[in-house]
Structure formats: structure tokens, C-alpha cells
Amino acid sequence: MKALTLFAWCVLLASNAIAQKDGEPMVLEIVGRITDGEKKLAGCQVTVYDGNDVVGEQVTDKSGRFGIGLGLQKEFAIVFQREGFLPKRMLVDTRAKIPVEVVAIAPLDMEMSMLVADKYEGADTDVLDFPFAIVKWNRQVGAFVQDQEYTVDMMRANGAALLQAGRSVKH
Numbered sequence: 001m002k003a004l005t006l007f008a009w010c011v012l013l014a015s016n017a018i019a020q021k022d023g024e025p026m027v028l029e030i031v032g033r034i035t036d037g038e039k040k041l042a043g044c045q046v047t048v049y050d051g052n053d054v055v056g057e058q059v060t061d062k063s064g065r066f067g068i069g070l071g072l073q074k075e076f077a078i079v080f081q082r083e084g085f086l087p088k089r090m091l092v093d094t095r096a097k098i099p100v101e102v103v104a105i106a107p108l109d110m111e112m113s114m115l116v117a118d119k120y121e122g123a124d125t126d127v128l129d130f131p132f133a134i135v136k137w138n139r140q141v142g143a144f145v146q147d148q149e150y151t152v153d154m155m156r157a158n159g160a161a162l163l164q165a166g167r168s169v170k171h
Helices: 002-013 148-170
Strands: 027-035 045-050 055-057 067-073 075-081 088-093 109-114 133-138 143-146
Touching: 045 067, 055 067, 075 133, 109 143
Parallel strands: 027 109, 088 133
Antiparallel strands: 027 067, 045 055, 045 075, 075 088, 133 143
16 A cells, blocks of 8 residues: 555656645545456556656556546546556546635546457557546536546447457458
């Protein structure tokens, strides 16, 4: 857990955080687990980018868990990678006007399922180079949430690529 805390502070210090009422900077905590759809995946590389600059890296533990903290008023890309799997990307936009009455930001808990590369042999996976998910502030909910419409569209693109791979194997 100490490594996760250090990682969170590295990312936090690289950004311009907004101060809470008690003087501590507000941060969006993201905690999660990476799987292959069934089993936990240890040893996945989680890399956080601010633009083209790497601002944090970690490797998932034996339970496939990771935890990061992102400062506010930035746009981050998070890349999840492991040998034998297609990389996945997520965009996290923390450039939001958080109402002054918000004194803390709820952590975002997520499950990331990696895609086995062999299943996509023969398919054009370029569409999967785009972020698989986009996270941004939702005023109605009062929290950072995943853009469900965008994620559903990416899941359709993933399904189409998988279907294409299945067709190319048969011919």
C-alpha cells in the first residue's frame, strides 16, 4: 500500500490541485483491479501521462490491484499494458468546475478487463488505440464518472474487431 500512496503523490505533485477547505489539495483517487475477464492479472503496467509526459507508473499487485491519485485541472491518459494483451487506454479529464460546496471527491472504483491479443489476430485493432473509457465530472451526480455512451461505443468497436478476427481465421 505504501507504493500506491507514493505513486498517488507523484501524480498529485505533477498537477495543479485545488485546495479543499482544510487546506489539503483535492485529488481524484482511482482504485481498481485488472483481470483477463475471469482471473486477476498481476504484473500489469499502469502508466499515467500528462500530455506526452509520464507522471506516474506502477505495476499491479498479485490481486491485479492498482491505485492512483490525480490532481485537478488537468487531462490525463492512463495506459494499461501486459505482455500477451492489447494495451488499453483511459482518458481522465479533471478540468472541471467543482462547486465550492464539494469538500471531497469520491474515489472512482473500477474493474479493467484486458483483451487477449491472440483473439484479435488478423483484425484491424487500430480503433482500439483510442481510449476505451473517458472519465469526467458529472454535475448531476456530483462526482467523476465514466462517460457510458462513449464506453458502449468502444465496446461495439471491440466486438466488431473480434468478429473481424474470427472471420479472418476461417478464410
